[in-house]
Amino acid sequence: MNSYLIVSICMITYGHEKFIKQAIEGVLMQECDFEIELILANDCSPDKTDSIITEILKSHPKASKIKYFRHENNIGMMPNFIFAMKQCLGTYIALCEGDDYWTDSLKLQKQVDFLENNSNYVVCYHDCSVVDQFNNLKVPSFLGNSKKDYNEKDLKKGAWLPTLTRCFRNVIKEYPVFFDRVNCGDLFLTSFLGDYGKAKYLDFNGASYREHAGGAWSGVDESFKTKKLISDYIYLCKFYKNREIEVYKFYKNSLNKSFLKDFKADLRLRNIVYNFNEFKFYYCTFLLSTIIKKIKTIF
Structure with a gap:
């Protein structure tokens, strides 16, 4: 022993x-x-x-x-x-x-x-x-x-x-x-x-x-999981921003993808007003960066 x-x-x-x-x-x-x-x-x-x-x-x-x-x-x-x-x-x-x-x-x-x-x-x-x-x-x-x-x-x-x-x-x-x-x-x-x-x-x-109905993760729907991941990706972006730029960019990209997924889901559910109020700063940042990328492809 x-x-x-x-x-x-x-x-x-x-x-x-x-x-x-x-x-x-x-x-x-x-x-x-x-x-x-x-x-x-x-x-x-x-x-x-x-x-x-x-x-x-x-x-x-x-x-x-x-x-x-x-x-x-x-x-x-x-x-x-x-x-x-x-x-x-x-x-x-x-x-x-x-x-x-x-x-x-x-x-x-x-x-x-x-x-x-x-x-x-x-x-x-x-x-x-x-x-x-x-x-x-x-x-x-x-x-x-x-x-x-x-x-x-x-x-x-x-x-x-x-x-x-x-x-x-x-x-x-x-x-x-x-x-x-x-x-x-x-x-x-x-x-x-x-x-x-x-x-x-x-x-x-x-x-x-x-997997069961009372599970902390397995028991919740995909929309709820996405919202929780958005919150976590925000924390991870803040954590790595001044530590490791490559990891920061990875989580920023993951955050953008999750926002887009959540945005589309909330549009279907007509829940966009509530969700915009919850994450409005990050939605605006994401939408602005998307617009800038589009402009760059044109000019």
Whole structure:
């Protein structure tokens, strides 16, 4: 047993009474030659999530590996995530939200073995399946044809690494002041990791991502997702503008594309007045730049 090496599993939960037991068991079944700790942060769930966790703490033979935190008041998904991340003491961190679960008992061992022997990589990830709320298989391979390695620049540009499949070095000690207000924390975390190394795809399927009506991301429609991404791209543009011009331009282009997509959708829904008020500065900037480009093509 490698007692000095700890992997912290960061698990946030809210309203996951139907799924939390399976999520916890997927962590506690891990077979590895190092210590693990499960940082479990419950954002004041209104259902039976707390009582289910409490019962596991009383009865599970590996309950000592769980560090459980229950907020007395709901603080929000991102503040809860930041809180949980700050509790992680491990050399490495793995993520699994309370409605997803791991299926491979050697998942962490495989990932840690790779990271221990490849210091130029900051994160590794693998494939996962997609299931519904009843564990019925929907998609056998979530990644499909997107199984590849990424360099540092790819990570900074938000390479897609499914949350529950990644294991990364515990190198991010401080977060930007705006981080608690973002919508897609994974996007920012991936981007920040790009400062520390590359990403490696490990060829195995070791988890199940759950799509259900109450999912923080899978349970919302495309229009809502686009609006949330617009907000996040604005933060990323501001963050990288005076840091890395190439990455800044990438997110500015992503922002423009998302604005156009959202603009067209809102025109169809006749919701343009509300959305213009929400993002009017960026709409004007986008429309002005589009007009200038058109003029340049004429003259």
